[in-house]
Amino acid sequence: MISSIDEEKCTGCGSCVKTCALDVFRLDTRNEKIAPCMAACPARNDLREIHYLLQQSRLDEALDCLKLTMPFPALAGRLCRRPCERPCSRHALDESVNIGGIETFLGDRDLARALSPVPRRHIFKAAVIGAGIAGLSAAWYLTKSGFPVTVFEAGEKAGGHLRSDSVCASIIDIYAAQLQAMGAELRLECRFPLTGPSWREELEDLDFRAIVIAAGSELKGKTPCGLELSDSGRIKVDPHTFQSSVRTVFAVGDAALDNASDVLSMVSGRRAAQAVGNILQGANADMGMHVRLHTVASRDVSGMEQRSPHPAGSDGSLTLEGTLEESLRCLTCGSRAYIAYPEDCMTCFACETHCPAGAIDVDPFKEFHPRHLDRRFIGGRK
Amino acid sequence: MHATKLKTDVLIIGGGFAGLWAARQAARHVKDVLIVDKGPRDWGGLGGMSGGDMITLHADQDINEWMDEIVFFNDGLCDQLMMLDTLRDSLPRFHDYEAMGHTFTRDEKGDYVRIPQRGLTHVSLTTSAPTGKGGINMRAALLRSMEGCSVRRMGNIMITAITKDGNRVSGAVGFFNRSGEPVFIEAKAVLITAGTGGWKASYLQNSMASGCVELALDAGARLRNFEFIDNWNVPKLFAWEGQTVLLPLGGRFINNQNEEFMAKRYSPVLGSKTDTQYNIRGMVLEVRAGRGPIVFDTSRIPEECMKEVTPAAGWMKLNNDKLKELGVDFFKDKIEWMPQPIASEGGIATDLEGATGVEGLFAAGTAQSLPTGVYFGGLSICHCATSGYKTGEAIGRYAAGCNAPSFDQDQAEELLNRELSHLGRAGIAPKDIVRVTQELMAPVDVCVLKTDRGLRRSLARLEEVKHEFLPALGAEDPHYLCKMVEARGMLKLTEAYLRSSLERTESRAGHFRADHPCRDEATPLYWVEICQNGQNMVIERKELPMSDYPVKPYRYYMDQFTFPLDEIESFLR
Numbered sequence: 001m002i003s004s005i006d007e008e009k010c011t012g013c014g015s016c017v018k019t020c021a022l023d024v025f026r027l028d029t030r031n032e033k034i035a036p037c038m039a040a041c042p043a044r045n046d047l048r049e050i051h052y053l054l055q056q057s058r059l060d061e062a063l064d065c066l067k068l069t070m071p072f073p074a075l076a077g078r079l080c081r082r083p084c085e086r087p088c089s090r091h092a093l094d095e096s097v098n099i100g101g102i103e104t105f106l107g108d109r110d111l112a113r114a115l116s117p118v119p120r121r122h123i124f125k126a127a128v129i130g131a132g133i134a135g136l137s138a139a140w141y142l143t144k145s146g147f148p149v150t151v152f153e154a155g156e157k158a159g160g161h162l163r164s165d166s167v168c169a170s171i172i173d174i175y176a177a178q179l180q181a182m183g184a185e186l187r188l189e190c191r192f193p194l195t196g197p198s199w200r201e202e203l204e205d206l207d208f209r210a211i212v213i214a215a216g217s218e219l220k221g222k223t224p225c226g227l228e229l230s231d232s233g234r235i236k237v238d239p240h241t242f243q244s245s246v247r248t249v250f251a252v253g254d255a256a257l258d259n260a261s262d263v264l265s266m267v268s269g270r271r272a273a274q275a276v277g278n279i280l281q282g283a284n285a286d287m288g289m290h291v292r293l294h295t296v297a298s299r300d301v302s303g304m305e306q307r308s309p310h311p312a313g314s315d316g317s318l319t320l321e322g323t324l325e326e327s328l329r330c331l332t333c334g335s336r337a338y339i340a341y342p343e344d345c346m347t348c349f350a351c352e353t354h355c356p357a358g359a360i361d362v363d364p365f366k367e368f369h370p371r372h373l374d375r376r377f378i379g380g381r382k
Numbered sequence: 383m384h385a386t387k388l389k390t391d392v393l394i395i396g397g398g399f400a401g402l403w404a405a406r407q408a409a410r411h412v413k414d415v416l417i418v419d420k421g422p423r424d425w426g427g428l429g430g431m432s433g434g435d436m437i438t439l440h441a442d443q444d445i446n447e448w449m450d451e452i453v454f455f456n457d458g459l460c461d462q463l464m465m466l467d468t469l470r471d472s473l474p475r476f477h478d479y480e481a482m483g484h485t486f487t488r489d490e491k492g493d494y495v496r497i498p499q500r501g502l503t504h505v506s507l508t509t510s511a512p513t514g515k516g517g518i519n520m521r522a523a524l525l526r527s528m529e530g531c532s533v534r535r536m537g538n539i540m541i542t543a544i545t546k547d548g549n550r551v552s553g554a555v556g557f558f559n560r561s562g563e564p565v566f567i568e569a570k571a572v573l574i575t576a577g578t579g580g581w582k583a584s585y586l587q588n589s590m591a592s593g594c595v596e597l598a599l600d601a602g603a604r605l606r607n608f609e610f611i612d613n614w615n616v617p618k619l620f621a622w623e624g625q626t627v628l629l630p631l632g633g634r635f636i637n638n639q640n641e642e643f644m645a646k647r648y649s650p651v652l653g654s655k656t657d658t659q660y661n662i663r664g665m666v667l668e669v670r671a672g673r674g675p676i677v678f679d680t681s682r683i684p685e686e687c688m689k690e691v692t693p694a695a696g697w698m699k700l701n702n703d704k705l706k707e708l709g710v711d712f713f714k715d716k717i718e719w720m721p722q723p724i725a726s727e728g729g730i731a732t733d734l735e736g737a738t739g740v741e742g743l744f745a746a747g748t749a750q751s752l753p754t755g756v757y758f759g760g761l762s763i764c765h766c767a768t769s770g771y772k773t774g775e776a777i778g779r780y781a782a783g784c785n786a787p788s789f790d791q792d793q794a795e796e797l798l799n800r801e802l803s804h805l806g807r808a809g810i811a812p813k814d815i816v817r818v819t820q821e822l823m824a825p826v827d828v829c830v831l832k833t834d835r836g837l838r839r840s841l842a843r844l845e846e847v848k849h850e851f852l853p854a855l856g857a858e859d860p861h862y863l864c865k866m867v868e869a870r871g872m873l874k875l876t877e878a879y880l881r882s883s884l885e886r887t888e889s890r891a892g893h894f895r896a897d898h899p900c901r902d903e904a905t906p907l908y909w910v911e912i913c914q915n916g917q918n919m920v921i922e923r924k925e926l927p928m929s930d931y932p933v934k935p936y937r938y939y940m941d942q943f944t945f946p947l948d949e950i951e952s953f954l955r
Contacts, residue, residue, distance in 0.1 A: 018422055018424075019422055019424075019425065020422070021421040021422060021425045022421075023421075023538075023559070023560070023861055023864070056538070056558075056560035056561055057538055057539075057558035057559075057560055057561045057563060058558075058560065058561035058563070059384060059386070059558075059561065059563060060384050060561075060563065061561070109384070112384075113384070319534075320386060320388070321416075321534045321535070321536045324423075324536060324537075325423065325535075328423065340861075341861055343813050344813070344865065346582065347620075347621055348431060348621075348697060349697035349700050349701060350425075350431075350697065352697075352700060353696065353697050353700060362700075362704075363704075364620045364621070364701050364704040364705050364708070365619050365620055366619070366620055366621055369583050369722055369820060370722075370817075370820045370821045370823075370824035371618070371720040371721065371722045371824060372613075372662070372666060372720065372721050372722060372824060372825075372826050372829065372830055373665065373666065373669050373674065373675075373676070373720045373721065373826075374720075374824070377824040377825045377826055378666065378669060378670060378825075378826045
């Protein structure tokens with residue numbers, strides 16, 4: 001029966017999990033060392049964990065895990081330039097995992113979810129100005145954390161510059177509806193003249209204790225009353241918390257960042273939401289937010305079997321079975337295998353013959369079975 | 383939880399060799415074929431762990447001679463039309479395997495290496511090369527050959543019930559067995575290729591437990607041949623594959639007196655070169671007479687054959703190397719062997735194209751029943767290819783020619799919730815049911831020299847287990863939920879075995895009743911069939927259509943053995 005896994009040798013590639021017909025193994029994906037793909041991801045999506053969950057067909061959990069760092073995966077899957085795929089360990093073996101395709105699939109599943117209101121956990125309210133993806137991202141995470149949130153949007157619909165793309169526009173509409181279903185308030189055609197003298201007071205009079213400015217690049221070169229500007233003429237913010245020179249005011253997306261990609265805009269919204277949460281609970285904005293310096297797991301692919309990618313559709317999309325199959329190509333760099341269900345081992349050696357690291361040891365002596373010739377079975381007992 | 387809903391033309395339950403063959407063929411007729419397997423997506427079933435040896439009727443061989451011998455070997459109890467089809471199609475499938483890039487062994491002259499089976503003259507298997515990797519290579523060849531076909535494959539899905547639209551099959555329900563998330567599959571036709579399973583004995587190759595018995599009975603199909611099981615000889619402490627090759631080459635079983643007891647007492651003609659069922663009967667009688675333990679002796683295998691039988695690759699090589707490291711030499715030491723019940727040879731009754739009596743439901747491979755307890759090495763590899771191919775064609779044509787049935791979502795959810803409601807519940811571990819089931823099967827008077835008393839004793843205990851422990855089964859997580867469904871299927875399989883064995887009140891082929899040690903010559907040949915009435919199994923006899931069969935039985939393999947009746951009678955006391 002299965003005897004041991006040598007932790008020193010195990011690279012966490014999951015060959016045992018993927019080949020054991022009796023489902024004896026699982027992976028421990030918690031590791032200080034992050035996978036190379038995660039190191040390259042601007043959102044720091046926990047791709048190793050997401051793919052591992054998909055390898056187990058834990059679709060709901062995989063999506064939940066992705067949503068921890070990526071509020072709108074249906075957009076990100078389509079818009080992101082996929083820097084994660086370049087350092088993918090599989091690249092040295094055959095082809096990188098289609099990480100973006102997987103994200104798009106999960107995103108489309110996300111769009112189909114019916115969301116219910118999030119129970120309110122906090123008393124003090126936050127305002128978000130601008131319903132582009134940066135503002136919606138901030139609103140999404142604040143709402144998820146139980147803060148009452150109001151989003152003010154000057155236009156007729158949410159989406160900002162992404163409305164020019166019809167696919168993105170329809171996706172944004174769904175996300176905006178989900179956000180409202182969770183309990184956020186979305187006020188359309190409602191403009192705050194941020195360059196005017198009294199916008200902050202107006203919001204404070206409405207009892208908003210924190211403000212996230214996500215009004216896009218329209219502010220560029222103009223000075224919102226009372227806020228410092230950066231050299232490039234945008235609102236000056238702390239790079240971790242997106243807090244402006246005023247403690248209760250934050251700025252995200254194009255309002256604060258030069259050449260912000262769509263993904264970075266969403267990331268800024270997420271981080272600002274966390275910082276807003278901090279100050280609304282009396283803490284400093286940056287509590288728990290400084291980026292830890294992660295080391296990256298090694299990328300040893302020697303001895304691993306090649307496996308060509310699942311063919312994606314013409315738009316790069318993956319089907320359900322394509323996603324599950326593609327997730328199996330992930331080598332979950334940096335994780336460790338463990339024996340989860342030893343009693344189900346049937347001494348077939350599949351795990352050991354497939355382990356590229358030589359980490360698994362199966363004892364050739366098998367489980368003790370009841371057999372005809374054993375004394376208690378041969379006697380023809382009454 | 384978010385339910386996964388899938389839609390396909392042809393759903394295949396079981397991604398082993400039969401399922402893969404069927405999918406290839408069905409995909410020629412329909413737009414979409416979906417294979418689901420409870421194991422990993424690419425594991426390829428039990429065939430992947432076999433030696434890849436294949437019963438093949440080569441062009442220079444005479445099918446009539448083979449059939450005559452096979453009917454003889456099965457003591458007349460042979461589905462001759464299905465066997466004829468299997469033999470006829472064996473060579474085309476053999477060539478298909480070669481065309482896919484698979485290698486069968488050839489000797490120095492370039493001829494295929496054929497090894498005669500069970501002391502017969504004609505019937506032989508053709509071996510795969512290299513020894514130890516045949517099954518792995520076959521699986522790889524099959525999977526390669528499917529690239530570009532409109533076949534989707536999904537792993538780790540446990541199917542728990544077939545859904546119906548009136549009397550017609552409409553799909554299936556199940557769950558992802560690592561997440562517990564529900565799966566609903568609409569299909570025009572469903573093919574079961576998951577085997578009827580066994581008792582998780584020995585090692586993986588021979589016996590995955592399967593829910594196929596339960597699936598088929600609940601769907602209204604008829605089962606057949608459940609009194610026949612694969613009783614398999616294995617080393618007591620470790621696994622070894624390949625006795626069907628070792629025995630014909632000179633391997634033999636000897637007792638503690640160093641006697642080849644089969645030759646000396648029970649079959650001077652065949653000795654150990656026979657079916658395991660007969661060797662096992664001899665072993666039981668020897669041990670009862672105080673001449674145990676029984677060891678496997680390879681000293682008479684000619685030196686020039688040793689290379690052929692020494693594992694050169696795959697898990698067999700690893701196993702051999704490890705045993706050697708531990709000081710165990712399979713070929714030099716006296717290794718104790720002990721039989722155990724491995725797998726059922728029963729299956730779903732079908733016509734020659736795999737159709738069951740239920741509209742839209744098909745079966746192929748080891749989900750069908752071909753052997754009757756006596757077995758040629760390499761028959762499953764052959765039959766999975768031939769029946770998979772043929773049934774794949776039939777189900778593809780069927781699905782291409784019909785409209786989609788209506789899928790009743792409420793019915794599907796109700797069927798699935800019966801299983802999912804156990805999730806998260808603490809209770810009796812499924813593995814304990816497996817252990818109990820193994821013990822129900824193990825007594826000699828239950829599965830070697832069967833007696834009415836032994837069978838009824840196990841049946842009574844089985845009923846106790848059903849009432850006491852089945853309702854208390856726990857499934858703390860999705861893994862255990864899958865094992866729970868399997869364990870329940872094993873109990874059902876065991877019940878099918880016990881009831882069918884009680885019904886056949888004679889001895890024939892792999893079935894030996896100590897209380898009815900002779901053939902029942904007065905009754906026309908019959909199958910023992912099972913159907914379901916409510917929750918109860920109904921056992922019926924069905925006469926063999928002998929007038930359709932080319933070979934009229936006139937000689938019997940079992941007559942080559944003389945097991946002493948007085949010693950057998952001791953089992954009745």
